[in-house]
Amino acid sequence: MLFEEFDPLKGEMLQILDKDGKIVDDKLIPKIKKDTLLKMYKTMVLGRIADDKAVQFQRQGRMLTYAPNHGQEAAQLGSIAAMEDKDWLVLAFRELNAMLYKGVTLKQSFLYWLGNEWGAHYDEGVNVLPVNVPIGSQISHAAGLAYASKLKETGEAAIVYIGDGGTSHGEFHEGMNFASAYKLPVIIVIQNNQYAISTPREKTINSKTLAQKAVSYGIPGIQVDGNDPLAMYLATEKARERAAQGEGPTLIEAVTYRMGAHTTSDNPKLYREDSEVEEWEEKDPLKRFKKYMIGKKYWSEKKDEELHKSSKKEVLDTFKEVENSGLVDLEDIFKYTYETMTPELKKQMKEYKEYLDEEGAE
Amino acid sequence: MAVKTILQAINDALDQAMEKDESVVVYGEDVGFEGGVFRATAGLQKKYGEKRVFDTPIAEAGIVGSAIGMAINGLKPVVEMQFSGFSLPGYNQIVAHAARFRNRSRGKYNLPMVVRMPYGGGVRALEHHSESLETLYAHIPGLKLVIPSTPYDAKGLTMAAINHPDPVIIMEPKRIYRAFKQDIPDEAYEVEIGKARMVKEGKDITIIAWGALVREVEKAMKKVEGVDAEIIDLRTIAPMDTETIIESVKKTGRVLVVHEAVKSFGPAAEIVSRINEEAFFYLEAAPKRLTGFDVTVPLPKGEEHFIIKPERIAYEVKKLMAQKA
Numbered sequence: 118m119l120f121e122e123f124d125p126l127k128g129e130m131l132q133i134l135d136k137d138g139k140i141v142d143d144k145l146i147p148k149i150k151k152d153t154l155l156k157m158y159k160t161m162v163l164g165r166i167a168d169d170k171a172v173q174f175q176r177q178g179r180m181l182t183y184a185p186n187h188g189q190e191a192a193q194l195g196s197i198a199a200m201e202d203k204d205w206l207v208l209a210f211r212e213l214n215a216m217l218y219k220g221v222t223l224k225q226s227f228l229y230w231l232g233n234e235w236g237a238h239y240d241e242g243v244n245v246l247p248v249n250v251p252i253g254s255q256i257s258h259a260a261g262l263a264y265a266s267k268l269k270e271t272g273e274a275a276i277v278y279i280g281d282g283g284t285s286h287g288e289f290h291e292g293m294n295f296a297s298a299y300k301l302p303v304i305i306v307i308q309n310n311q312y313a314i315s316t317p318r319e320k321t322i323n324s325k326t327l328a329q330k331a332v333s334y335g336i337p338g339i340q341v342d343g344n345d346p347l348a349m350y351l352a353t354e355k356a357r358e359r360a361a362q363g364e365g366p367t368l369i370e371a372v373t374y375r376m377g378a379h380t381t382s383d384n385p386k387l388y389r390e391d392s393e394v395e396e397w398e399e400k401d402p403l404k405r406f407k408k409y410m411i412g413k414k415y416w417s418e419k420k421d422e423e424l425h426k427s428s429k430k431e432v433l434d435t436f437k438e439v440e441n442s443g444l445v446d447l448e449d450i451f452k453y454t455y456e457t458m459t460p461e462l463k464k465q466m467k468e469y470k471e472y473l474d475e476e477g478a479e
Numbered sequence: 480m481a482v483k484t485i486l487q488a489i490n491d492a493l494d495q496a497m498e499k500d501e502s503v504v505v506y507g508e509d510v511g512f513e514g515g516v517f518r519a520t521a522g523l524q525k526k527y528g529e530k531r532v533f534d535t536p537i538a539e540a541g542i543v544g545s546a547i548g549m550a551i552n553g554l555k556p557v558v559e560m561q562f563s564g565f566s567l568p569g570y571n572q573i574v575a576h577a578a579r580f581r582n583r584s585r586g587k588y589n590l591p592m593v594v595r596m597p598y599g600g601g602v603r604a605l606e607h608h609s610e611s612l613e614t615l616y617a618h619i620p621g622l623k624l625v626i627p628s629t630p631y632d633a634k635g636l637t638m639a640a641i642n643h644p645d646p647v648i649i650m651e652p653k654r655i656y657r658a659f660k661q662d663i664p665d666e667a668y669e670v671e672i673g674k675a676r677m678v679k680e681g682k683d684i685t686i687i688a689w690g691a692l693v694r695e696v697e698k699a700m701k702k703v704e705g706v707d708a709e710i711i712d713l714r715t716i717a718p719m720d721t722e723t724i725i726e727s728v729k730k731t732g733r734v735l736v737v738h739e740a741v742k743s744f745g746p747a748a749e750i751v752s753r754i755n756e757e758a759f760f761y762l763e764a765a766p767k768r769l770t771g772f773d774v775t776v777p778l779p780k781g782e783e784h785f786i787i788k789p790e791r792i793a794y795e796v797k798k799l800m801a802q803k804a
Contacts, residue, residue, distance in 0.1 A: 249576075254575060275548075287540070288572075453581050455623075456645055459717075460721065
């Protein structure tokens with residue numbers, strides 16, 4: 118029903134909570150448990166602070182290249198919260214909030230962005246694939262995960278994120294087609310943040326919406342206000358129901374905006390107007406979510422102040438710990454390429470160690 | 480025991496692996512209903528159903544990418560690239576992901592998956608159907624590459640690859656898919672990945688080959704009198720059985736590496752380098768490479784010149800034997 122009502126080809130976009138935190142349509146409000154809403158909100162605050170701090174640390178030379186999330190929190194949290202614990206999360210690389218919600222620790226995330234593979238060694242039972250750098254190549258991974266769960270009848274689904282730029286990639290098509298051909302339980306969320314690094318979405322994609330790409334795969338696609346956590350939740354919940362019923366994948370286009378840079382290595386002021394950024398500042402997901410939570414009496418200014426304080430402390434303490442965690446063990450560089458090191462690899466490691474020993478190098 | 484071709488041996492391995500282990504799935508372009516363009520997977524869909532043996536879209540990246548997801552989520556996918564020349568759209572998935580997931584996740588995710596691909600020339604085919612792309616795969620950390628040359632090894636290596644904890648590429652020499660038969664065991668068995676096969680011991684010269692060229696070397700040596708060659712079928716290109724090669728060269732002092740892949744930056748360059756590093760002072764003649772030319776494999780009207788024949792192998796052996804240090 119929802120997917121028929123909000124047809125991207127008719128220019129419909131799902132929104133429940135407007136930019137001022139007001140309910141647009143009562144009937145659409147999804148039933149979300151209080152605990153879930155609180156977890157979403159708390160993760161959003163932590164994610165926002167961690168993200169802003171990561172950028173700040175990078176400017177101070179304490180962090181390496183980082184891909185900021187600021188502005189895209191609801192697109193991630195609204196969707197991931199509608200998934201089940203057993204489900205798989207397949208990342209692009211701008212999904213800090215979804216990762217935190219799903220059980221990746223802040224420490225692991227900082228560790229990863231500070232250049233340590235152990236940051237992608239998530240805890241047992243945390244069904245999250247590591248950050249996927251090559252654009253668009255992760256959709257088929259989600260399809261494979263979902264194929265396995267369908268074959269094994271485990272009831273798991275997979276949610277996979279991609280950017281607007283990623284939809285131009287050939288691998289996007291192959292992954293989408295694979296997921297739809299076998300009716301796999303996959304939910305594809307496009308975080309349409311309007312830019313592929315410096316290139317505006319309109320310059321490289323002629324279709325009016327990204328959601329309408331679903332039509333060619335014979336699956337529903339919906340355009341959602343990506344800064345509205347309730348709308349994202351509702352769309353994902355319905356997509357998850359489709360997955361559970363064996364109806365196959367659903368494409369969700371979250372219309373959002375990256376407030377910061379693509380990564381810390383670019384300067385968005387070169388390709389974006391300040392007025393455009395200001396306009397999106399008005400649509401900030403955190404502001405409207407906070408209003409909603411306070412309006413529901415689930416939250417208060419006082420609690421919010423405390424949460425900001427404790428989250429900031431958590432971020433600073435965690436970063437300090439990670440920052441001081443040092444280099445990886447030499448053997449780790451060699452040990453994880455194969456289950457068992459090949460004779461040649463053993464030899465290379467041995468020779469390098471001999472060099473270190475003989476030269477007294479570190 | 481039963482007499483089987485390489486194709487039948489591969490089919491045998493897939494069949495037995497699927498029978499024993501429910502997590503094994505087999506798929507690719509035309510792999511299910513038709514049983515593959517070469518029939519390597521014939522009969523499997525009928526026996527194990529469409530969920531475990533299926534036809535895919537013509538989408539090599541999607542095939543390999545989905546196999547990665549399946550392997551992470553508890554399956555053992557065995558996928559087919561219809562020809563190695565068409566594996567390139569899937570190359571990004573193999574190199575950027577399949578080879579790296581274990582390291583990327585520091586051991587949380589490993590990928591027990593197999594990518595099979597017929598390779599090599601000599602079958603009078605269209606463009607892109609005759610390539611020998613060993614280097615592309617052997618060069619990548621995290622991958623293993625095996626190439627059987629006999630029905631016995633085809634079954635044993637396929638079985639070993641399926642049971643292997645890391646991704647394995649199998650290049651199958653399609654020219655000899657049906658060329659000869661061999662009596663092989665009915666029961667399941669593995670041929671160890673990373674171990675070369677001593678085809679024939681000898682003391683005068685070491686000849687290293689794999690795939691369809693092993694038999695060509697054997698034929699060649701029947702034409703050369705008075706030379707006692709040691710013939711090694713490498714059968715795993717990566718990781719290479721350096722020990723067997725070095726031991727042999729230390730004994731013979733002469734070495735010829737024969738492969739169909741083009742010469743520059745090819746596997747023979749790596750083999751000769753290892754020999755130089757570890758057996759340099761045992762050499763009695765400069766190591767020699769007999770390989771494909773650095774050209775696109777010619778279409779059938781010119782392919783005759785590209786394919787390495789026993790006569791040419793014999794010619795190079797005689798020249799090498801005549802060299803004095």
